[in-house]
Amino acid sequence: MSAIETGTVGIVETRYYTFAEPPHEMVLESGAKLGPVTLAYETYGSLNAERSNAILIAHALSGDAHAAGKHHQDDRKFGWWEEMIGPGRAFDTDKYFVICSNVLGGCMGSTGSSSVNPATGKPYGLDFPFVTIGDMVRAQRELIRHLGIDRLLAVAGGSMGGMQVLDWATRYPELLQAALVIATSYRNGAQQIAFHAVGRHAIQADEEFKGGDYYEKESPANGLAIARMLAHITYLSDESMSAKFGRSLRGNGTLRFDLGKEFSVESYLDHQGEQFVNRFDANTYLYISKAIDYFDISAQYGSLDAAMGRVQARTLVLSFSSDWLYPPEQSEEIVYALTRQQKDVTYCNIESGFGHDAFLLEFDTMTPVIEGFLKHTMHPERPCKRCSDNKSKVTLEPPAVAPHSIYTGRRVDYDMICDLVEEGTRVLDVGSGSGELLCRLNRDRKTRGLGLELSQDHVASAIGCGISVVQADIDRGLGALPDQSFDYAILSMTLQVIQKPDLVLKEMLRVGKKCIVSFPNFGLWRVRVKTLMQGRAPVTRNLPYSWYQSPNRHVLSIKDFRSFCEQLGIRIEKELPLTADGVAPIWPNLFAEEAVYVISAGK
Numbered sequence: 001m002s003a004i005e006t007g008t009v010g011i012v013e014t015r016y017y018t019f020a021e022p023p024h025e026m027v028l029e030s031g032a033k034l035g036p037v038t039l040a041y042e043t044y045g046s047l048n049a050e051r052s053n054a055i056l057i058a059h060a061l062s063g064d065a066h067a068a069g070k071h072h073q074d075d076r077k078f079g080w081w082e083e084m085i086g087p088g089r090a091f092d093t094d095k096y097f098v099i100c101s102n103v104l105g106g107c108m109g110s111t112g113s114s115s116v117n118p119a120t121g122k123p124y125g126l127d128f129p130f131v132t133i134g135d136m137v138r139a140q141r142e143l144i145r146h147l148g149i150d151r152l153l154a155v156a157g158g159s160m161g162g163m164q165v166l167d168w169a170t171r172y173p174e175l176l177q178a179a180l181v182i183a184t185s186y187r188n189g190a191q192q193i194a195f196h197a198v199g200r201h202a203i204q205a206d207e208e209f210k211g212g213d214y215y216e217k218e219s220p221a222n223g224l225a226i227a228r229m230l231a232h233i234t235y236l237s238d239e240s241m242s243a244k245f246g247r248s249l250r251g252n253g254t255l256r257f258d259l260g261k262e263f264s265v266e267s268y269l270d271h272q273g274e275q276f277v278n279r280f281d282a283n284t285y286l287y288i289s290k291a292i293d294y295f296d297i298s299a300q301y302g303s304l305d306a307a308m309g310r311v312q313a314r315t316l317v318l319s320f321s322s323d324w325l326y327p328p329e330q331s332e333e334i335v336y337a338l339t340r341q342q343k344d345v346t347y348c349n350i351e352s353g354f355g356h357d358a359f360l361l362e363f364d365t366m367t368p369v370i371e372g373f374l375k376h377t378m379h380p381e382r383p384c385k386r387c388s389d390n391k392s393k394v395t396l397e398p399p400a401v402a403p404h405s406i407y408t409g410r411r412v413d414y415d416m417i418c419d420l421v422e423e424g425t426r427v428l429d430v431g432s433g434s435g436e437l438l439c440r441l442n443r444d445r446k447t448r449g450l451g452l453e454l455s456q457d458h459v460a461s462a463i464g465c466g467i468s469v470v471q472a473d474i475d476r477g478l479g480a481l482p483d484q485s486f487d488y489a490i491l492s493m494t495l496q497v498i499q500k501p502d503l504v505l506k507e508m509l510r511v512g513k514k515c516i517v518s519f520p521n522f523g524l525w526r527v528r529v530k531t532l533m534q535g536r537a538p539v540t541r542n543l544p545y546s547w548y549q550s551p552n553r554h555v556l557s558i559k560d561f562r563s564f565c566e567q568l569g570i571r572i573e574k575e576l577p578l579t580a581d582g583v584a585p586i587w588p589n590l591f592a593e594e595a596v597y598v599i600s601a602g603k
Contacts, residue, residue: 007086008078009044009093012069014109016040019142026139032129036118039143040065040109041101044085045093047149053378054149055091056140057081057100058157058164061231061288062280064108067100068093083363090363090370095378096153103164104139105131105287113283114215125283126212133160133295137167141175153378154313156180156370158359159326160288163295166307166334170297173312178377180370182318183359185330186304187296192325195234196289199227203282212283224282225273232272237322237355241265308337316373316463317347318366320358335470336480339450342426346373347470348459365460372464384439384465412582413492413518414440416596420516420574421445425487428452430474430508431494435462442467450486452478475499478507486512493594495519495561497551502568509570509601518596521577523557523589558589565599574598 018038020026025035042065047054057067059080068085070078079100085091091098102110105128113128120127144152155168155176162184169179185192206223208214233241245265249255261267298304315338319331328349338345350365352358359366376384414437421427423445429438432451435458441447451469453459462469475498489512495501496519508515530538539546556564558577565572576596577588585591 007088008082009069009086011072012042012044012066012079014040014042014065014071016109017143017146019146026135028129028135029132030130034111034129037104037111037139037142038109038115039101039104039111039139040106041099041143042066042068042079043100043147044068044098045096047097047147051149052151052153053095054097054099054144054147054152055374056144056152056155056168057085057091057098058140058155058161058168059100059103060157060159060161061285061292062228062276063102063161064106065100065102065110066108068098080360084366084370090367091156091374092371096374099144099147101140101143103136103288105136105284105291107281107284110139112281113212113287114281123215125215128283128287130290130294131287132291133163133167134171134300136291137164137171140164140168141172144175150175152176154178154180154374156182157184158182159184159356160292162326163292163297166297167295169313169315170301170307170310173310176313178374179311179313179315180318180373181315181331181334183320183323183326183331183356185326186298186307186334188293189330193293195230196293199230200286200289202226202230203286206282209282212286214282219277220282221277224280224285225270225277227285228276228280229269229273232269234325235356237324237353239322239353240355240357243353244268304333304337305340308334308343309341311338311341311343314344314373314377314468315346316370317345318359318369319347319349320352320354320356320362321349322353323356323358325356332480339470339480340482340485342485344468345450345470346459346463346468347472348456348463349471351456369460369463372460372466375464376466380466383443411436411492412578412580413594413596415582416576416578417441417490417492417516417518418444420596420598421447421488421490423447426450426485428481428486428489428508428512430478430489430491430504431498432458432462432467432469434458435465435467435469437490437492438462438467438469439465474504477503478511481511483510484513488512488514488516490516492516492518493520496522496554496556499553501554501564505568505570505599509599514573515599516596517561517599518594519556519561520594521558521589521592522555523559524593525590558592558595561595561597565597569602571600571602572597573600 016038018036020035020037022035025033026037063080066079067081068079085098087094102108105112107114113124117124155165157165162181165179165181203220203223206220208218209220248264297307301307317331317335319328335347352362354361425447427447427449429451432453438449438451442449452472454473459469459471489508527538577592578594579585580593
């Protein structure tokens with residue numbers, strides 16, 4: 001391979017692997033036998049001497065093995081995930097050996113309904129047996145074995161590709177170190193199945209369909225185009241459709257009052273349908289869409305929690321805010337099932353207006369998240385830059401925009417919290433910011449930490465540090481987490497910015513065996529003097545923002561917190577008032593800059 005431009009893998013070749021030759025056919029989940037089976041695949045980068053850097057990319061319904069690069073110098077079309085795979089990209093081919101295969105049942109070189117049936121010498125058509133996501137994964141397993149790879153560094157994919165990742169992680173948990181589950185669900189719901197059903201109906205209703213026996217004749221192009229148009233609508237969002245087309249008209253911009261295509265969006269959908277018909281097989285669409293509808297990882301193992309209990313891989317789950325085909329709530333179901341099973345999971349819901357197609361378009365946002373995740377999967381023993389540059393104390397500079405946690409300067413509360421947390425325990429950091437505390441606890445106290453954080457930027461930063469973090473709004477509570485599932489639940493310098501401190505503290509006391517809380521003391525004498533003498537909202541080291549920038553919702557002192565705990569029936573186990581130097585002052589409500597508390601549920 002020679003790079004034809006910066007960042008690309010260059011000219012690539014599609015290869016083919018055939019297995020399951022009769023009489024050793026592949027037994028499908030339906031019970032049918034299929035053989036021989038051929039998989040088309042491409043590879044990018046080089047396999048290292050240890051064979052430990054292989055990443056399998058799984059494609060979506062209409063994808064194929066050609067994920068990156070070009071097939072020849074004059075090829076105008078790059079692979080479908082070109083911006084994600086290549087030197088210096090998210091799946092960096094200078095570091096990783098990347099593999100992508102066309103799925104079993106596909107029509108881009110792998111055995112499927114358009115392939116020749118060896119028993120008849122004609123295309124299978126509807127004589128092709130039904131395949132499942134699990135069958136696709138088992139076929140990929142044969143390819144990986146053929147390539148001499150015993151264990152994958154990662155399996156990654158979006159949409160139907162994400163379903164394959166989930167199947168890999170549960171079917172072959174010992175064969176992958178990491179799973180990247182993107183824009184998908186553990187099973188299709190009624191609405192998703194309904195869209196597929198209408199698309200299949202359109203294909204079968206086309207007069208050229210002829211029971212699936214249309215090869216060497218006119219193909220059911222109209223039906224397949226309509227199926228693609230319908231599906232494509234689900235891939236976009238209202239925001240992206242409005243931005244692209246709105247209600248703009250074709251031609252001279254006036255209504256014609258006929259049944260022709262007057263709106264620009266109509267022409268766009270026609271174009272999508274035509275392009276799809278030129279490269280995809282109608283029977284294949286029927287089979288693959290059915291395989292997606294059949295997929296239900298919870299049914300395979302009795303429940304979603306039982307399925308996720310099988311996972312051994314570090315798992316990264318990505319969703320997109322405007323995706324209504326596989327909305328973020330469906331990703332969260334996977335995330336919290338993994339969390340309940342105490343698995344190593346990280347989740348980020350990326351803000352995007354592109355809808356479901358965002359996983360094919362949001363390269364700039366996905367790249368640093370995936371880069372950081374893979375880096376710490378490949379080299380878990382290496383400390384993050386923040387740890388290696390900061391061996392002892394964590395110091396933060398005031399950011400330009402108010403973050404979720406407002407504390408700046410040396411984190412003396414971190415010093416105290418690290419002393420309070422026992423080595424080797426499981427820690428939940430509620431409002432974890434960029435992960436500084438968890439980074440330090442994992443390094444110095446060998447804890448197994450999970451952060452909860454609302455800010456997408458902070459989540460991305462924590463992932464880059466090797467922290468496991470779930471993007472979540474803590475004001476919605478911690479209901480997805482089971483009782484006493486963490487040794488410690490920590491809320492550091494966040495109490496004053498959350499909407500519902502009573503709910504959050506109650507939930508922390510339910511989830512954590514011990515709870516640690518720190519907050520800035522608004523009763524500090526300097527704060528009082530500035531307010532009294534200047535008659536204005538104070539700006540101090542602990543409170544670095546003007547009133548119109550400040551994220552503070554609650555102004556509380558040490559006395560306020562004592563009273564608050566008494567009202568909620570919370571027992572204060574330890575009260576540790578601190579100055580900027582970490583000293584416990586006399587008259588804490590007046591002289592302490594901050595306070596750290598160990599609390600427990602009252603009895």
